[in-house]
Amino acid sequence: MEVETHMSSKTAEKISILVVDDNAAYLQVVAELLKKCNYQAVAVKYPIDALPKLQIKGDSCDLIVFDVHKSDMNGFKLQEMIAKAFEIPVLSMSADQKEGAILKGLKGVSVDDQRDKGLCTVLQEKKGKRAVPGKSAMKQRKRGKDNSGDLVLPTKSQIIWTESLHHAFLVAIHDIGFSKAVPKKIHEHMNVPGLTRENVSSHWQKYRNYLHRVTDASSIIQVPNKNLASRANQSTIASGMLVKHRQVHQENFGVQSSVPSSLIHTSTGYLTGNLQHLKNKGKEVEVVLDPVRNFSVFHKVSAMQGLQGIGDLSASSMNQGNDQPHQDMETEDNLQ
DNA sequence: AAGCGTATCT
DNA sequence: GAGATACGCT
Numbered sequence: 001m002e003v004e005t006h007m008s009s010k011t012a013e014k015i016s017i018l019v020v021d022d023n024a025a026y027l028q029v030v031a032e033l034l035k036k037c038n039y040q041a042v043a044v045k046y047p048i049d050a051l052p053k054l055q056i057k058g059d060s061c062d063l064i065v066f067d068v069h070k071s072d073m074n075g076f077k078l079q080e081m082i083a084k085a086f087e088i089p090v091l092s093m094s095a096d097q098k099e100g101a102i103l104k105g106l107k108g109v110s111v112d113d114q115r116d117k118g119l120c121t122v123l124q125e126k127k128g129k130r131a132v133p134g135k136s137a138m139k140q141r142k143r144g145k146d147n148s149g150d151l152v153l154p155t156k157s158q159i160i161w162t163e164s165l166h167h168a169f170l171v172a173i174h175d176i177g178f179s180k181a182v183p184k185k186i187h188e189h190m191n192v193p194g195l196t197r198e199n200v201s202s203h204w205q206k207y208r209n210y211l212h213r214v215t216d217a218s219s220i221i222q223v224p225n226k227n228l229a230s231r232a233n234q235s236t237i238a239s240g241m242l243v244k245h246r247q248v249h250q251e252n253f254g255v256q257s258s259v260p261s262s263l264i265h266t267s268t269g270y271l272t273g274n275l276q277h278l279k280n281k282g283k284e285v286e287v288v289l290d291p292v293r294n295f296s297v298f299h300k301v302s303a304m305q306g307l308q309g310i311g312d313l314s315a316s317s318m319n320q321g322n323d324q325p326h327q328d329m330e331t332e333d334n335l336q
Numbered sequence: 337a338a339g340c341g342t343a344t345c346t
Numbered sequence: 347g348a349g350a351t352a353c354g355c356t
Binding site: 182183184197201204205208 | 340342
């Protein structure tokens with residue numbers, strides 16, 4: 001797995017990119033974006049037009065970015081041909097998960113890997129550069145001198161904690177053991193090229209903050225529900241979140257309703273990534289057990305669509321905040 | 337002095 | 347909001 005990065009482009013040579021997208025608007029947007037980032041962009045609308053461009057440009061094209069449609073076999077063919085004829089990395093864009101799946105089947109390549117392999121990482125490798133400076137800018141600064149101006153600046157980059165990267169992070173913590181986990185160990189365990197210990201430290205901090213938020217919210221009322229209690233010998237429900245959620249919901253109806261409607265805390269559940277379906281006041285809820293710590297974290301009303309609730313363990317939901325000092329909760333919550 | 341945790345910055 | 351950076355402490 002590679003890290004995905006955002007970076008400001010300060011590369012010496014111009015990297016040339018061929019963009020293929022039959023949506024003219026998108027095509028232009030992407031091409032313009034790339035130009036703004038100081039890449040040389042060549043835009044073509046159809047895959048069929050791509051090949052001549054490649055041949056003309058020879059190996060000066062460093063990357064092909066193109067939109068994939070499941071119906072568009074030309075696109076796949078093109079990809080295959082390019083892979084065979086030229087050694088040019090191809091970055092596929094697709095709005096649809098299913099298209100991604102098709103791609104995966106066709107190429108025998110993990111779509112995740114492709115996605116995780118950020119554009120810039122690919123390009124940097126192509127140009128024989130490091131995606132991320134080995135020494136952090138911070139340490140270099142500490143060393144005293146401001147070398148801006150004369151020397152090559154380490155390219156500023158920002159890693160993106162994709163779901164799969166975050167998952168690797170969680171696995172590392174799990175394997176190490178939560179109490180023994182420290183950035184260095186997590187970093188070593190993850191073993192992801194381009195990922196620095198500082199990256200991990202930062203993420204680790206956010207993750208712990210997230211866990212605290214989540215657990216602090218469990219300032220606690222006893223679960224009256226026997227079904228629930230029988231599964232966990234010390235179950236509690238935090239209504240703080242619920243109250244908060246309601247307030248939010250009332251103030252801002254319809255927005256951000258993916259906030260968990262309440263929180264369950266149990267000392268017994270340790271079921272990696274498991275879901276339990278429980279009954280709570282007639283409403284079915286899903287309980288997501290935190291793979292890292294020995295208690296469950298969230299449950300959600302199952303009516304909330306899709307897998308959103310599971311994302312409570314995911315990178316995407318990790319940072320959404322609730323940093324208000326929590327109020328003493330309403331004990332006559334409807335969970336009573 | 338490496339590396340951790342927290343605060344602060346972007 | 348998400349990630350990087352600064353910094354004090356061990």
